[in-house]
Amino acid sequence: MAAAQGSSVVPSSAKVDFLKLQNGSDIRGVAVGGVEGEPVNLTEPVTEAIASAFAAWLLNKKKADGWRLTLGITTAGHDVLQFGLASTPAMFNSTLTEDEINHCPVDGAIMITASHLPYNRNGLKFFTSAGGLNKADIKDILERASRIYEDSSHGSTQELEQASKGEVSNVDYMSIYASDLVKAVRKSAGNKEKPLEGLHIVVDAGNGAGGFFVDKVLKPLGAITTGSQFLEPDGMFPNHIPNPEDKTAMKAITQAVADNKADLGIIFDTDVDRSAAVDSSGRELNRNRLIALMSAIVLEEHPGTTIVTDSVTSDGLTTFIENKLGRLVLCSICLSVAHLFYDKGGKHHRFKRGYKNVIDEAIRLNTIGEESHLAMETSGHGALKENHWLDDGAYLMVKLLNKLAAARILNPNVGSKVLTDLVEGLEEASVTVEIRLKIDQNHADLKGGSFRDYGEAVLKHLENAISKDEYLCKAPKNYEGVRVSGYGGWFLLRLSLHDPVLPLNIEAPSKDDAIKLGLAVLTAVSEFPALDITALNKFLQQ
Numbered sequence: 001m002a003a004a005q006g007s008s009v010v011p012s013s014a015k016v017d018f019l020k021l022q023n024g025s026d027i028r029g030v031a032v033g034g035v036e037g038e039p040v041n042l043t044e045p046v047t048e049a050i051a052s053a054f055a056a057w058l059l060n061k062k063k064a065d066g067w068r069l070t071l072g073i074t075t076a077g078h079d080v081l082q083f084g085l086a087s088t089p090a091m092f093n094s095t096l097t098e099d100e101i102n103h104c105p106v107d108g109a110i111m112i113t114a115s116h117l118p119y120n121r122n123g124l125k126f127f128t129s130a131g132g133l134n135k136a137d138i139k140d141i142l143e144r145a146s147r148i149y150e151d152s153s154h155g156s157t158q159e160l161e162q163a164s165k166g167e168v169s170n171v172d173y174m175s176i177y178a179s180d181l182v183k184a185v186r187k188s189a190g191n192k193e194k195p196l197e198g199l200h201i202v203v204d205a206g207n208g209a210g211g212f213f214v215d216k217v218l219k220p221l222g223a224i225t226t227g228s229q230f231l232e233p234d235g236m237f238p239n240h241i242p243n244p245e246d247k248t249a250m251k252a253i254t255q256a257v258a259d260n261k262a263d264l265g266i267i268f269d270t271d272v273d274r275s276a277a278v279d280s281s282g283r284e285l286n287r288n289r290l291i292a293l294m295s296a297i298v299l300e301e302h303p304g305t306t307i308v309t310d311s312v313t314s315d316g317l318t319t320f321i322e323n324k325l326g327r328l329v330l331c332s333i334c335l336s337v338a339h340l341f342y343d344k345g346g347k348h349h350r351f352k353r354g355y356k357n358v359i360d361e362a363i364r365l366n367t368i369g370e371e372s373h374l375a376m377e378t379s380g381h382g383a384l385k386e387n388h389w390l391d392d393g394a395y396l397m398v399k400l401l402n403k404l405a406a407a408r409i410l411n412p413n414v415g416s417k418v419l420t421d422l423v424e425g426l427e428e429a430s431v432t433v434e435i436r437l438k439i440d441q442n443h444a445d446l447k448g449g450s451f452r453d454y455g456e457a458v459l460k461h462l463e464n465a466i467s468k469d470e471y472l473c474k475a476p477k478n479y480e481g482v483r484v485s486g487y488g489g490w491f492l493l494r495l496s497l498h499d500p501v502l503p504l505n506i507e508a509p510s511k512d513d514a515i516k517l518g519l520a521v522l523t524a525v526s527e528f529p530a531l532d533i534t535a536l537n538k539f540l541q542q
């Protein structure tokens, strides 16, 4: 959230390697100095060049809060709507919203955010009505930005303001976006104005952009929100990292629910594309549990649909989706109540890590005739077909509020138990760990090759070792890394999406079983000296 401001540590004439700023399908860089070994590379002129490049890229496609970012676009001759503080999903939404008075839909949206990354880091995300950009688009924009940067005189803000050809208007887009969320909940409750009246919901925005949910969504729906915390944006994240996967963050919202005797807690990540909840008894509804809950809701609406998830989801989740979410139906031949039976639930398609991978896979399945309505990662990114496949943490929470609002029509005293009951029967492992094994890119054992090749070699070796182990069994269907079942649990070793790291996930019914799984990995990978196995050894010795 720290804006790329006052950060021209790199002289504007210096050569900038723009392609190094690419982080998959968005841009990440260092915007604030002061951290050892992390020189600023996302300066104001660099940001401005990227913004101009995005405008040029958009124009090329032509279907068509940083001030320097805006100038980058207006000097390229485009009009700019400044939304001020906004969430990532709202930015995408503005490319779809029909609102002539507020000049929407916009042709493209660009925002400054690096989600929950440390304060000195910042980034840029881009949207068109087709969704987030892909890797090739980002590369294209960065190459254009590099050329624009080299040709530009890097004028002062004042000079740029004078040269600017486009118009700038301020629009309170978050109010427009939030009013749609409010309408959705009211609709679920038979158009009742205040369907959450009397329900106490606390929000933890972690000093990110999610504070709007209190005043613009929950209060208009009648909810009591006292005890909500960390609603003021602060990129230094003074309270906790806004990340629903983070233990400290979940502890903070759980504590807030307990302290306020609230019915429900809601937590967002910094830019609100991820979320999680806590029920009134303090039970966390995040990771596999949140996917199970969303699957239960989506399968009620779309029986039999395919749920696409990332690769680190549990075996218990598969059983839950496929076997426990079936409906009680009549026999289609005799139509007799004497022949009631449960039909099969949904289909769990465990794909790769990475929210974009998961969403793109669900979209692909639909194009080849396999119906899918939910794509969700354990990180809390979740996207629904009905919401343009946008991963929107606020919309996920609205789906939970819809459920509560509908249940309260029948029983006005109903609380979050309605939600907890939906995940009843989800089997959960007692031990769940993620251990990240670093690859030393400068180690001689890489023999000048890439860390990816090295990681692949480790995985190949592990796969061979497993095939000789009678207690272990390779997952029949797997889309990344090596996933193995054994000792009542499973593990997955895979390459990180971005870093020179092999993350190892283990789930097991007991610590002993988890250790047996961990040892199987250790035995195979210790032949690779460039792989730092300290974290794994530490876990095994605990």
Ligand SMILES: O=P(O)(O)OC[C@H]1O[C@H](O)[C@H](O)[C@@H](O)[C@@H]1O
Pocket: 353, 354, 355, 356, 377, 379, 381, 495, 496, 497, 498, 499, 503
């Ligand atoms: O592969 P890893 O290093 O575990 O990172 C995986 C994560 O990368 C990014 O942060 C993506 O936005 C997430 O969707 C993904 O889960």
